[in-house]
Amino acid sequence: MDQDDDHKQRTEVTLREVSAAVGLGMSTISRVLRNHGSFSKATRDRVMKAVEELGYVPNRIAGTLASSGSNLVGIVIPSLHNIVFPDLLSGAALALNPIGFQTVIAVTDYDLEQEQKVIQSMLAWRPAAFLVAGVEHTERTRAMLKNSGVRIAELLDTDGEGIDIVVGFSQREAGAVSARHLIERGYRRIGYVGPEFAFDPRARKRFEGFSAVVAEAGASVAETELMGRTSSTEAGRAALERMLARSPGLDAVYFSNDDFAVGGLFHCFANNISVPSKLAIMGFNGLDIGRFAPQPLTTVRTPRTEVGEIGARMVMAQGGAKVVDIPFELVRGATT
């Protein structure tokens, strides 16, 4: 059955051909297709029929060139393997798709040079707007973005200088809130597990806020483990094991995200370390995996989807506030 005249060289169907087929001018066809300007009902039907029959697919490359204005929104994130970012994308899509915009996603692997590269190549497609995770960029990136005249929103982190719009929350404050919780609960010999700071400036800021509060309370972060790019569960589990081997007396460990924390929790389960009586565990982000663990994880629920949605909305709007703070929320589970 599937035996088409498949041997290519099919010349693309263009507006001109539709025009010829219908016997109407190109502008008319174009107006019908974009539902813009006026035309009779009869014309509309004839055009649609021909479009259908010829299998015409408008060429938006030509359209965008002619009208100067694409429906593309560039989104630049460090990774897709941290659920934070798919959530962010869902939020953005929620705001963008209904108004006919398409997202183009680029991943930087937590590398600012890479970020610069992908932004440069996205710029060549003249997106209508940019959403970028974080406020840390190379100088060149910042300059390109500014000169491009494209509206840009930086997301997830309000600690620092933004280029245009910033939507997120204070990572530093989120770290501080976490620390206050542990301190209040009486923990004093505290460890920290997170990614290498060079990778993730947001994790670094959280740690800064965290350790400042711990210090204020007269304690200090007794142990830290910073890890490269391994699987989070594995890394969290192994980090906690190493840490406890060195400092068996720790009474709480703060993990820079829930994936790490669940790894830590797994280590405790596997080694009969009772949580939280022997060791308290706290995560960050409020992922389901932590929420539905045998002992629900204490964590900070971050407004990822909202940040994506509001960021997208703002970047598409005209004026508006420059910095929007979206609140996060401490969620006490059974691990602290």
Next chain:
Amino acid sequence: MDQDDDHKQRTEVTLREVSAAVGLGMSTISRVLRNHGSFSKATRDRVMKAVEELGYVPNRIAGTLASSGSNLVGIVIPSLHNIVFPDLLSGAALALNPIGFQTVIAVTDYDLEQEQKVIQSMLAWRPAAFLVAGVEHTERTRAMLKNSGVRIAELLDTDGEGIDIVVGFSQREAGAVSARHLIERGYRRIGYVGPEFAFDPRARKRFEGFSAVVAEAGASVAETELMGRTSSTEAGRAALERMLARSPGLDAVYFSNDDFAVGGLFHCFANNISVPSKLAIMGFNGLDIGRFAPQPLTTVRTPRTEVGEIGARMVMAQGGAKVVDIPFELVRGATT
């Protein structure tokens, strides 16, 4: 400091302006920028300097229109919240980025109508190729794709008719292998937990392969729980709870993916159901979360990154096999 003459209306820098600035023809500038054709070293330097100074960013929309051939590869997947798909994307990026191609990602939410819509709008951007998850599509999608003349690879599932290239493995066989393992280990009263089949044809095929083997062995799938779109951990945990309430005598449960399975495992931990002596748990996909659980999960490791990479490579190549099978692997943990 950041006080630029920000009040827009900045007219875009074009090739023509660079040309005027350097005092060379547009074609020459274009050749230098694309490093294509011949020009002197001196010319190159002059051009690069001007480009830098003017902050010129080539307009690929115009370039693509003129040269007919974009560097965009469309990737269509059902979700970003199942790690399978980010893995797929990483694989594709691995193959594509080094040869200068950019990926444009669209998410369908497991909805074939939505898939049709996003493919249609991507087609308007004339991508160089398409990578699509699965071989299930609406008739109209299939027709559009065929007529487009764009090379397309369907990924992750070899059970069914492909349009052009198919890279993946037999989901049905993967289900069968899982069943054989459980049967061999002596389990007979088996439950199944997975997503509503309408959402996920690949899960359905695995289930078919699975239940056929179970039936062959003279047993049958005693219980099934099919769930909508909730968080996986939560859904897996709740589903197992409901299932055991109905049929306390089950001796094994097969989860359609590791996220669900970890939810199930959590239920067992929290309720002191000893695994696997009282109840065996098996997942699918080979995620880290299962691998580093207190009891490593028995699962099937699927070659997601490889599928993405090989799919991308094949779709960019000329001829080549039409169906490529990438093997999966059963990984026995401590839960069966």
Next chain:
DNA sequence: GTAATATTTGGCAGCGCTGCCAAAATTGTG
């Protein structure tokens, strides 16, 4: 009926770039 108004349609320039080919500049040869 005609004039005035509203609706629908077509023509043409041009978006910013590339491909093609011819013109100009450079180098090599005897």
Next chain:
DNA sequence: CACAATTTTGGCAGCGCTGCCAAATATTAC
């Protein structure tokens, strides 16, 4: 030094579409 061979450069058409405006047609008023 003239001539051929080679390298470097510029001009122009056109990719497929949209925006603008004028032309054609339909509708309404008187």
